[in-house]
Amino acid sequence: MMTATVLAKQSDVSLYTVRHYTRIGLLKPARNLQNNYKLYQPSDAVRVRFIKAAGNLGFSLAEIADILKEAKHGNSPCPMVREIMVRRIEENQRKIKAMQKLQRKMEKAVKDWSKMKNSMPNGDSVCHLIESVGESDE
Numbered sequence: 001m002m003t004a005t006v007l008a009k010q011s012d013v014s015l016y017t018v019r020h021y022t023r024i025g026l027l028k029p030a031r032n033l034q035n036n037y038k039l040y041q042p043s044d045a046v047r048v049r050f051i052k053a054a055g056n057l058g059f060s061l062a063e064i065a066d067i068l069k070e071a072k073h074g075n076s077p078c079p080m081v082r083e084i085m086v087r088r089i090e091e092n093q094r095k096i097k098a099m100q101k102l103q104r105k106m107e108k109a110v111k112d113w114s115k116m117k118n119s120m121p122n123g124d125s126v127c128h129l130i131e132s133v134g135e136s137d138e
Helices: 004-011 015-023 042-056 061-072 078-113
Strands: none
Touching: 004 015, 004 042, 015 042, 042 061, 061 078
């Protein structure tokens, strides 16, 4: 058995991280009845390392909780893991395309703006540079 501080050091995470994982139910320590400290098992260090590895792959803490729950019930979480990862890759591809589109739009705007003079705001305009860019411009 170990304290949260020892678990944090063993798992190479902050004490705040151990406390957060405990608060949201990813870790379930026992209580020392004499001092009311939370006590963790060596298996909790393995669990923290798993949570870190899953997080580094882009899994959310909610998804990690679902994966752990599936495993706790004696089921393989692998199909769920694959499905989440495929969905995440598709989401990332959409985001990358949107970011590339935004990048092109920004580069075009900067190029166009280099030919324009500065102007003062008036009742009809705040910044003519931004206002010069159409919504559908790319």
